[in-house]
Amino acid sequence: MTLFNLVKGKGDTIAYSKLFYFLMDSNKEGRTDTLIYYSKIMAEDFNNEGAYLDYFKAICEKYDINVDFGNYSSIDISPMNKFSKEKAENWLKKMLAKKIITKEQYDAIKK
Numbered sequence: 001m002t003l004f005n006l007v008k009g010k011g012d013t014i015a016y017s018k019l020f021y022f023l024m025d026s027n028k029e030g031r032t033d034t035l036i037y038y039s040k041i042m043a044e045d046f047n048n049e050g051a052y053l054d055y056f057k058a059i060c061e062k063y064d065i066n067v068d069f070g071n072y073s074s075i076d077i078s079p080m081n082k083f084s085k086e087k088a089e090n091w092l093k094k095m096l097a098k099k100i101i102t103k104e105q106y107d108a109i110k111k
Contacts, residue, residue: 004038016042020038028061032058039055039058049098049100052094055091060075063079075108078111089111092106
């Protein structure tokens with residue numbers, strides 16, 4: 001099975017890590033949509049906490065928004081278009097509900 005199939009079909013965390021690092025070595029335009037796709041599968045279908053963060057970071061990367069999870073107040077999603085900003089905010093709400101981020105971290109992000 002390919003890494004893609006292992007992630008998509010089985011939620012294989014080792015395959016996801018390999019796929020993630022493989023994609024991070026590729027160009028930004030080529031990786032962002034793929035990261036969004038596979039991290040969302042790992043997050044929603046297999047409840048992988050790291051994938052929730054990866055998905056949010058990939059959405060932000062499409063808009064050249066720097067994401068520093070060590071400093072949530074440095075994250076500013078306000079430059080996103082309305083549709084993407086709504087998608088990012090909804091994702092943040094999911095992360096808050098699943099206790100992946102705290103209310104303070106959520107509130108620190110500039111929306």
